[in-house]
Structures are given as C-alpha cells and as structure tokens.
Amino acid sequence: MAEQHRLVHELEVHQIELEMQNAELREAQETSQRLLERFTDLFEFAPVGYFTLNGSGMIQEANLTVTALLGLDRSRLVRQDLARFVAPTS
Incomplete structure (x- = not known):
C-alpha cells in the first residue's frame, strides 16, 4: 500500500x-x-525598401515600399535575381 x-x-x-x-x-x-x-x-511598413535575399542573391521577400518604388507586384519580385533590378555601373 x-x-x-x-x-x-x-x-x-x-x-x-x-x-x-x-x-x-x-x-x-x-x-x-x-x-x-x-x-x-x-x-x-518601413519607409525604406527592403529585400531579403538568399545566398545566391535571389529575392526571397520584398516589403511594400519596394513594390511601390518598382511598381511591381511582390509575386514578380520573389525568386528573381536582385541584379535584374539594379542599374549597371558605368
């Protein structure tokens, strides 16, 4: 017990x-x-455009400011190479 x-x-x-x-x-x-x-x-909602990238420079996320600045829907940015959206240097 x-x-x-x-x-x-x-x-x-x-x-x-x-x-x-x-x-x-x-x-x-x-x-x-x-x-x-x-x-x-x-x-x-940051006043600055932000991306998050993977190790290869591919966009994983983009905030609302970036989409407004580029005039593109977020779905058109994700999985794209960031270099595509950066002006080449002279």
Missing part, C-alpha cells in the same frame, strides 16, 4: 511539472508570435 501511495505521489508531481512546463511553453509561443507580428510589421 505504501508503494502505491508513493507511485501516486510521483505521478502527481510529474503531472504538476508537466503542467508548469506546458504553461511556460505556451507563454514562450505567445511571446514569439507577438515578436513575429511586430517585426513583420516593421519590415512591411
């Missing part, structure tokens, strides 16, 4: 630990989501 009580107590302790970890994970996920939304807004 004492062994059963000990096992039940251990299970209760583990349950409480799991609930605490789950609460911490939820809080971290909510914080991450808020930060993602904040930095997405900063990127999208």
Whole structure:
C-alpha cells in the first residue's frame, strides 16, 4: 500500500511539472508570435525598401515600399535575381 501511495505521489508531481512546463511553453509561443507580428510589421511598413535575399542573391521577400518604388507586384519580385533590378555601373 505504501508503494502505491508513493507511485501516486510521483505521478502527481510529474503531472504538476508537466503542467508548469506546458504553461511556460505556451507563454514562450505567445511571446514569439507577438515578436513575429511586430517585426513583420516593421519590415512591411518601413519607409525604406527592403529585400531579403538568399545566398545566391535571389529575392526571397520584398516589403511594400519596394513594390511601390518598382511598381511591381511582390509575386514578380520573389525568386528573381536582385541584379535584374539594379542599374549597371558605368
């Protein structure tokens, strides 16, 4: 009987630990989501045109300012070489 009580107590302790970890994970996920939304807004609505590029110089993302400056839809910029949109040097 004492062994059963000990096992039940251990299970209760583990349950409480799991609930605490789950609460911490939820809080971290909510914080991450808020930060993602904040930095997405900063990127999208910046007064300066921004691109994100891959290692080959291909456009992965373009913000709204870039699309307005170039007069192109975002879908026409993504997966294009950035060099295509830069004037050659003389």
